[in-house]
Amino acid sequence: MLSLSREEICREIFEGSRGKVKVKKPGIAVKNLEKIFDATLAISHHKGFHAMTLRDLSRETGLSMGALYSYFSSKDELLDMIENQGRRIIKRVLEEQIRKAKGAAEKLSIALYTHLYLSEAYSRWFYFSYMETKNLRKEQQKKAIENELFTEKIFMDILDEGCREGVFTIADPPLTAAAIKALLQDWYLKRWKYSRRKITVEQYAQFILDLIEAFIL
């Protein structure tokens, strides 16, 4: 439900990138953008975006170097496209879902689950974004930091609301929100560990909720 298909995502990027993508036919462009983003996330997952060469990307996508440059005008622009679009989708879905909930306790639960399900559906994007942030140019780095603080603020606001309602008792809301973020991030940063131990996203979500509730209820 949360996850758009990859094709829809690439269509959205294509629509929003008129002028960057030189290829005009939507059918062809969307199909190849899908290949390009998939391959970029896959290769970067193993050796980092900077170490990925465009020759790697050419081999993995089956497109020539020349063809790649019909979809972006520089390696940096490719990075920007991935960063920006991912952020936009995630922000939208997260806000949509939380709006549905009533009361702080339910909002906390929904926010936790939504964030974990999102990072499950787009785990490679989350991992990529986390790991590449420090390699971005200033302007993009600023956006990434804003994004981290934005998500944290969502949890801060829920915690504050809970305190006002009298359902939560929290000594230090900012640190509590930071801890929640750290626990959410571990899910996509340490996927190898959790998948090796056969922990499902549902198990992890319930565990985090229990841990936090033991602290604030």
Next chain:
Amino acid sequence: MLSLSREEICREIFEGSRGKVKVKKPGIAVKNLEKIFDATLAISHHKGFHAMTLRDLSRETGLSMGALYSYFSSKDELLDMIENQGRRIIKRVLEEQIRKAKGAAEKLSIALYTHLYLSEAYSRWFYFSYMETKNLRKEQQKKAIENELFTEKIFMDILDEGCREGVFTIADPPLTAAAIKALLQDWYLKRWKYSRRKITVEQYAQFILDLIEAFIL
């Protein structure tokens, strides 16, 4: 108390790297290794180890390219020296400190504080090691993963001991240990955030301890 001086660390690396470092005079070698490691961690912190060129490193250390190659035989070897030595020191200090404690509750507290103080003293190393792991060659990557699991196991064992003693009640010890690790790691991965908010390492340590104890006591 925990932190060796940088000079001592570099001396230890120098002693343990006979054959790698071509420079023979200890005084000169230790002084320059200090410059090299410092600069590598500093530059990598901003743009990643792979993006750091040896010309960058030359400029930052004041040594020529030729001189640098008297201290390592390839960029990869430099990376190995940093990874290996950091791991060794941290493992040693962590085990030393925990051995002093008696009983699970005290051990948990000591382990948390020690890990946080260590990651405070060597924060750039911790950050570097975390961020560069996926870019390492297979053999080094395996060591890094073993290291992650080793630290986690320290906490696992303490939690198990506490359950046997009857002082802790834990539904899922492995997930609890994983959560502790995630919270410890956030301290050095998000230094910008905590320092901006003027959170001290003592405050953070006490907060994490409170959070975990609320869950397991």
Next chain:
DNA sequence: GTCTATACAACGATAGAC
């Protein structure tokens, strides 16, 4: 022990044929 100068490979990016 450190320097300058340089070799050589690999990179990102482009031009022009198809």
Next chain:
DNA sequence: GTCTATCGTTGTATAGAC
């Protein structure tokens, strides 16, 4: 819309003077 061929640049690494 995609390809091949190639440009100029920049990277790691080394040789030999000092």
